[in-house]
Amino acid sequence: MTSEQVRAYMVGLGQQARAASRVIARAPTAVKNKALLATADALLAAADTLVAANARDLQAARERGLDAAMVDRLAVTPAGIQAMVEGLRQVAALPDPVGAIQDMKFLPSGIQVGKMRVPLGVIGIIYESRPNVTVEAASLCLKSGNACILRGGSESIHSNQAIAACIAQGLAAAGLPDEVVQVVETTDREAVGALITLPEYVDVIVPRGGKGLIERISQDARVPVIKHLDGICHVYVDDRADLDKATAIALNAKTHRYGVCNAMETLLLHESVAAECLQRLAPLFAEKGVELRGCPKTLALLPQAVPASDDDWQTEYLAPILAIRIVADMDAAIEHINTYSSQHTDAMVSEDFTRARRFLAEVDSSSVMINASTRFADGFEYGLGAEIGISTDKIHARGPVGLEGLTSEKYVVFGDGHIRQ
């Protein structure tokens, strides 16, 4: 397709999504749930077709020499289909956020004013290889009353089309139009450029993928973007910490999983407990094969550590590497965090009530924790029941974004013929 044809195709998807968004916005909860459960049934019934479509993608990926990890992410197995089905059933079981009215109150003029939770409208999701995102993103948009346009990776195009056919069956079973969920059919890269520059048809973009992808999208978008950049998460161990808790939390935050955005990347230690902390933690990290990189004070206590450079304070390792810095007090820790943190998740270990209040107020991150592992920063752990991503933005939604993050609130006003004096 020429670039005008791609744009025209995307405008067409946008117009259809806008029209469909009006239908899904007012669909009753039972209808939306029926579509979700019927999609689950369709996926189960089409398992062989899905695996066959996926085999074409896997074949192409191997021919193009994609690495084993990427091929692995691309695979759709019977167990993977079962997980998609479970996910759909869980989303169907979640409360419907749409239409909730809160804070309804009478004002001096006699009118009654409140806020009603409403869908955003049309959501564009741009993601990379995993085909399960197609089901997950579609289900969250649908349940929250939004139409969506899904643009997956070109390497998973056949898998995504096969999944899209199941979603279309689910929508049809509930009497909803196909265009509530549209999967972009072209692998042309210009489709992304078009999707992010159609504010008349698309209300928000949620990119999911590597930082490079998200930065490019944010740079060029003319539509608001709910984005997740780095996860440079900190744990600060205060001199009033319970060191058993500190040890458990630091170990968990770093080693529970390495390649995740809520893993700790930098450990900050109060100077008066640094020696004991390092004495306890160093052998535990060594056992797990975690490389330790330290500031000069850390190196004085732990000569086997690698010297940390300024770059280490601003690196998301996503790997068994940990930067360690010894600080004079909580103020210095907060200063370090507010300088280097990606404003994702930062934790303090301390038994001190007043310091806990200050740490909570002064650390400007989307999740701020006291005596808990950063690994808890997750929509499921927070009880949202689902997660479309974790926002490191400051407006609209911070932290894990569930169904509510895909909605907004409008004002509703009731009167009895009231006019303004």
Added chain:
Amino acid sequence: MTSEQVRAYMVGLGQQARAASRVIARAPTAVKNKALLATADALLAAADTLVAANARDLQAARERGLDAAMVDRLAVTPAGIQAMVEGLRQVAALPDPVGAIQDMKFLPSGIQVGKMRVPLGVIGIIYESRPNVTVEAASLCLKSGNACILRGGSESIHSNQAIAACIAQGLAAAGLPDEVVQVVETTDREAVGALITLPEYVDVIVPRGGKGLIERISQDARVPVIKHLDGICHVYVDDRADLDKATAIALNAKTHRYGVCNAMETLLLHESVAAECLQRLAPLFAEKGVELRGCPKTLALLPQAVPASDDDWQTEYLAPILAIRIVADMDAAIEHINTYSSQHTDAMVSEDFTRARRFLAEVDSSSVMINASTRFADGFEYGLGAEIGISTDKIHARGPVGLEGLTSEKYVVFGDGHIRQ
């Protein structure tokens, strides 16, 4: 200044604002209120200086041939200063939104999770001639714990600088740094271009002014913008309306004030009550000098009306002109509104409960009203106590934006040494 110098100057303001934002974010309510009240005192004490500085702006405006309405908006009178002082005292009296924690609950893992309301950080406000906006915007940003960079119109530069000096006195009296509120000192237009492209220092832009200004800013911004475009507001009179209420509301919505964004621009009439509505309303509008423009069915009932073109449905008149369209039923009215409305404020007059529920759910505007005048769409009327603007965006804030719209929520997590299993 060269454009590099302007940019360097704005980067300097941005860096200072970022540093100051950390101080104001954690300032206690009493300290913020002290700054607001001390600013009020400083404005009163400096009344002569303010009027003198304003005289320079007025002189320049007259020399440049600005029209009388613009010169009028620019004027700072003793009564105007008194209004600024009252505004500051009202903002000081408002509850502080910052730090409120809500929905704190225990999760199955044993952690406790809630949301804390926090400032956005640094807010850039770009506005046109009225110097009182300098005080108003600064007071709302300060109370909500944000640092701000204010860029007023070049025609009010001397007035704004004099006001800025009073704000600086107020901040100093409360022991807060000057840089919490910075007024851009250059009138160079490139300052705006720099302000809206510094996401590392500015968290959100709130433009206040004409549609042209706001569209340009939204087009070029690399920072999220909370914006207000048109106010094309509708009143739909249903066949189940109480026509006394309908008459009062239509008259009030159109004629209470013409040049405001929440004035009605299009009246939609159910065909079975159109004749009676027009019979009642036409003489009332004629008395006020309102020009009526109608669809063919309207013209059949009201031959003296001007024929309306498709343009009329999408025009914000801000003038004594009203477009009238006769529709078959509520569905046609909703369809018209969702097609032509600017998603600002739309009202239905009807006694029908079920239709009211549907109108509220299906009209996708920031304020949706039943049996009340669109003129109520206002932060003060809604009980927000203040208003920085009315958002026609869908994410973050819809409708009148008060102190809460200048904040966000972060997650707070409490544990007792909890780790993720």
